[in-house]
Amino acid sequence: MKTQTKIAVSLVVFNIGLLLLFGIGIYFFLNEYSYVDFYKRLETRATIGAKYNLKIDSANAEAFKKVREQHLEKLEAEKEHIIKISPEVSLEQQASTYHLPLSLLQDLLKDGRARYQEGSKFYGGIKLRHNNATYLSIVSANSRFVSHHLTFLRNILLWGFLFIVVVTVYLSIYFSKHFFDPIREMIDKVKQISTESIHLRLKEPENNNEISELASTFNDLLNRIETAFETQKNFISNASHELATPLTAIMGEADVALIKERKPEEYQNVLHNVLTQAERLNQITKSLLFLAQTGYKGKKIVFEILRTDELIWEVKELIDRLNPDNKILVDLSLLPEDPKKLKINGNRQLLHLALANILNNACKYSHNKPVSVHIGASQEQVLLFIKDQGIGIPESELPFIYDPFFRASNTRLFEGYGIGLPLARNIIKLHNGTLLVTSKANSGTSVQINFPLAKLIK
Amino acid sequence: MQKTILIPIDFRVASLNTLKFALESSTGEPHKVILIYAEFLDDSITELLFYRPESKIASKITPEFKNAMEVLRNRFEYQIADLEIKLFHNRSRRGLRRFVENHQVDAIYIPKTYRLKMPKKAFDLVTIIRQTFSDFQEIDWPQDLGNASEKDHLQYLFNQ
Numbered sequence: 115m116k117t118q119t120k121i122a123v124s125l126v127v128f129n130i131g132l133l134l135l136f137g138i139g140i141y142f143f144l145n146e147y148s149y150v151d152f153y154k155r156l157e158t159r160a161t162i163g164a165k166y167n168l169k170i171d172s173a174n175a176e177a178f179k180k181v182r183e184q185h186l187e188k189l190e191a192e193k194e195h196i197i198k199i200s201p202e203v204s205l206e207q208q209a210s211t212y213h214l215p216l217s218l219l220q221d222l223l224k225d226g227r228a229r230y231q232e233g234s235k236f237y238g239g240i241k242l243r244h245n246n247a248t249y250l251s252i253v254s255a256n257s258r259f260v261s262h263h264l265t266f267l268r269n270i271l272l273w274g275f276l277f278i279v280v281v282t283v284y285l286s287i288y289f290s291k292h293f294f295d296p297i298r299e300m301i302d303k304v305k306q307i308s309t310e311s312i313h314l315r316l317k318e319p320e321n322n323n324e325i326s327e328l329a330s331t332f333n334d335l336l337n338r339i340e341t342a343f344e345t346q347k348n349f350i351s352n353a354s355h356e357l358a359t360p361l362t363a364i365m366g367e368a369d370v371a372l373i374k375e376r377k378p379e380e381y382q383n384v385l386h387n388v389l390t391q392a393e394r395l396n397q398i399t400k401s402l403l404f405l406a407q408t409g410y411k412g413k414k415i416v417f418e419i420l421r422t423d424e425l426i427w428e429v430k431e432l433i434d435r436l437n438p439d440n441k442i443l444v445d446l447s448l449l450p451e452d453p454k455k456l457k458i459n460g461n462r463q464l465l466h467l468a469l470a471n472i473l474n475n476a477c478k479y480s481h482n483k484p485v486s487v488h489i490g491a492s493q494e495q496v497l498l499f500i501k502d503q504g505i506g507i508p509e510s511e512l513p514f515i516y517d518p519f520f521r522a523s524n525t526r527l528f529e530g531y532g533i534g535l536p537l538a539r540n541i542i543k544l545h546n547g548t549l550l551v552t553s554k555a556n557s558g559t560s561v562q563i564n565f566p567l568a569k570l571i572k
Numbered sequence: 573m574q575k576t577i578l579i580p581i582d583f584r585v586a587s588l589n590t591l592k593f594a595l596e597s598s599t600g601e602p603h604k605v606i607l608i609y610a611e612f613l614d615d616s617i618t619e620l621l622f623y624r625p626e627s628k629i630a631s632k633i634t635p636e637f638k639n640a641m642e643v644l645r646n647r648f649e650y651q652i653a654d655l656e657i658k659l660f661h662n663r664s665r666r667g668l669r670r671f672v673e674n675h676q677v678d679a680i681y682i683p684k685t686y687r688l689k690m691p692k693k694a695f696d697l698v699t700i701i702r703q704t705f706s707d708f709q710e711i712d713w714p715q716d717l718g719n720a721s722e723k724d725h726l727q728y729l730f731n732q
Contacts, residue, residue, distance in 0.1 A: 447592075448643055449647065450643075450646035451646065488730035490646070492638075495639075
């Protein structure tokens with residue numbers, strides 16, 4: 115069943131159910147109440163009637179009669195009966211003489227009070243003793259209320275119910291259709307978007323409701339997919355270029371060497387060149403493998419509690435050995451007083467690799483100008499800033515710096531494959547951290563790395 | 573003994589450098605820090621009726637500024653015994669003098685070359701402080717003029 119029909123059906127069923135309950139409730143309770151009320155009226159009349167008919171209170175009998183005639187409204191088909199019970203006449207005979215139901219008389223004799231209904235005719239009566247004789251005072255009347263008002267109410271309720279059912283059905287169908295219009299529209303639009311037309315976007319409605327939210331979520335998703343597509347395309351072209359260059363060199367060297375007979379030194383030279391290119395190829399594939407491993411989260415990585423400042427010093431030592439000309443300055447002016455605020459959960463080897471990559475880049479692209487490293491901590495994060503005064507990254511190329519093999523246009527004079535930064539970012543992501551690069555061409559680059567603080571048991 | 577110090581800010585990370593260098597140059601005793609931001613009061617009656625400085629301050633604190641404050645609190649855990657932000661609405665020297673007396677401020681630090689970037693509805697307290705008091709202390713720090721962007725960034729605090 116379609117959601118649309120489901121909504122319509124459940125709306126109709128619920129509404130009709132509630133309405134039925136409401137109508138039946140009103141009718142039932144009013145019915146009960148009107149009977150009780152009417153019997154009470156009959157009994158009051160029977161009591162008063164007995165008083166003046168039997169002259170129980172002889173002084174006031176006339177007054178009772180007057181009061182009754184003047185103030186108590188005459189009921190429809192009202193009849194009074196005073197029956198004297200005597201052993202000579204049986205109840206059956208009494209009943210037939212007065213045209214009264216026998217069971218009423220029996221109940222009256224037994225309980226002293228009785229009620230009886232026959233169609234729209236109601237009987238109410240009491241038993242009383244007077245001058246050593248038993249009397250039954252019975253009043254019968256038609257209840258106008260039951261016969262007319264209740265029927266009228268029932269009709270109103272029935273017609274109202276029918277009317278509301280029709281309106282509810284119509285509205286439910288209309289709204290369930292209407293509500294899904296934008297969604298249907300969206301489905302049609304999304305169907306149009308394929309790999310060929312991935313640049314197409316959904317129209318985001320102006321009003322700020324769930325539908326526009328859904329549209330913008332879709333658009334965000336499409337943006338990400340489009341970027342991923344582009345990245346993939348770039349990666350393939352860059353990777354094939356990077357891998358092809360050393361391969362071409364190897365083939366060229368071998369080809370030239372095989373043209374004619376050569377001296378052993380020349381062969382040695384060629385083999386040496388081939389080896390260098392093969393090593394380069396090996397380097398590239400290795401780093402690619404590493405990139406793929408860090409990007410893939412299925413593999414378990416062992417995390418331990420590490421101190422960020424120690425990490426920085428270790429990485430600095432490492433770079434000092436590789437590149438003794440570097441000028442890395444570690445600024446501790448905002449180091450938190452509490453060493454707990456420096457501890458993060460991480461894998462030492464991976465973090466070494468990431469930080470070394472970033473610091474190495476900073477030194478490399480600034481021709482060993484001073485690189486400053488700042489450490490600070492907020493309540494939840496350790497903040498690292500690495501600032502250099504190097505060649506920077508052109509603003510238009512900033513969005514691509516995390517693409518594998520991408521190299522900015524001003525890096526032609528520097529060696530590198532363009533794998534270091536994506537690798538560093540993957541590693542930082544693995545640690546739930548963030549990497550933020552801000553840069554201006556020719557004035558330097560600033561890298562901000564945030565790591566969440568380790569949750570230590572105090 | 574605890575000292576109370578007053579520092580004007582503009583809710584940008586860079587303006588917190590005054591606090592950073594003021595505390596760095598201090599002798600290490602605990603401080604009660606009052607960061608003060610000056611702006612004109614709204615003249616709409618509803619704004620005045622529902623005036624709550626806490627929510628006004630909260631709306632001005634950017635995530636970057638909050639992080640910067642946390643970094644400073646962590647750095648000077650002992651020296652910052654208390655840090656609070658106050659709004660100031662009275663653009664008169666007498667009002668400022670009274671504020672300083674009421675809060676028993678021991679020292680006022682203002683930036684020497686950094687200009688507070690105040691929006692239209694706010695005013696620069698630094699000039700008023702210069703006119704009102706003679707014993708304020710000026711703090712200066714190297715500013716990266718070439719890289720100054722409109723965007724507020726946490727790195728402006730890490731600038732040595």
